[in-house]
Amino acid sequence: MTSSFAPTERRLAVTCERYPAFPREPAVLVRLVKHIYKVVHDDANATLKPYGVNHPEYNLLMMMYGTPGGEMTPSDLADAAGEKSANITRLTNQLCEKGLIHRKGSNDDRRKVVLTLTAGGEALIESFLPEICGLLGRQTDKLGVDDQHQLERLLKKMLDGLTD
Amino acid sequence: MTSSFAPTERRLAVTCERYPAFPREPAVLVRLVKHIYKVVHDDANATLKPYGVNHPEYNLLMMMYGTPGGEMTPSDLADAAGEKSANITRLTNQLCEKGLIHRKGSNDDRRKVVLTLTAGGEALIESFLPEICGLLGRQTDKLGVDDQHQLERLLKKMLDGLTD
């Protein structure tokens, strides 16, 4: 799966020739992000498949794992994971059916629903985390520590500009 | 839509506390890419909607626009756009129905299919490109020229490590 970026760059060059106003640099960045996201997403799905969860479900689980107290409402999850609320209902249903999370009504605001990880959910997370850590490590293999910090800084700057 | 990254960082900190082997820096990078991709993708879809094409269709059109000679096979497109071949058939069907591309059998290898942009396809591309250029510009607004080049370099390095 040698998805070299070179052909994409050649196409951008041709595009700029045909349409000189086309901003090469921003387009390169956007296409790079797209390429990287795709590979990362596919890798994660492949790694998670044996554990019976897909990437969106993994994201929800990790959001809950990383929340102090471990309680989140569906709205919290929607914000955190960038999913639509209709999706959250579907995904949390799946996680409930698998026994990974637990759903109960909130006491202080009875419109709300509180989701928590079950013991089984935490156990599953901690069973796939070793592999996930390995994957994350491999995915940033080529980058030195300085590179990683630079990249973090620049991506944050870019994200900042997007959410205005 | 203030999708600040701060909550995500707090969750990563908690995750690292609970599971010390968790590699914070790689995880930050992956989550940043995911956030950025999502916003970029949604923005592009919104911009393209009035033109009757979605993001994947736009990608295919731009791949063809940027290909010298303008001829591509479905396999070429699948590689270039990172789509599954079954998807390519569906997407190119849609583009054919809209009269934006043309499909014909290849002469030298009769397994192959050759796709070309129609005049209408090129016209549509050049009608939405002004808006797309504006969007691309805004999406990288916050980054100076040096930042953009640094970011390009680092993303390429990361992508390199992914496709081993």
Next chain:
DNA sequence: AATAAATATTACATAACTAAACTATATCGG
């Protein structure tokens, strides 16, 4: 000639998005 590999399509199953309707609760202005 037989077998394997490549190309594209098809059919089926899953997943996701959208928009609206619905339940229940909370909040605010009078």
Next chain:
DNA sequence: CCGATATAGTTTAGTTATGTAATATTTATT
């Protein structure tokens, strides 16, 4: 306190998108 309005979450239906696996056809290999 009352009634209007807003919020939280779910549900439904319809549409669109994506992924998987099998198939037909043509070309390559041995």
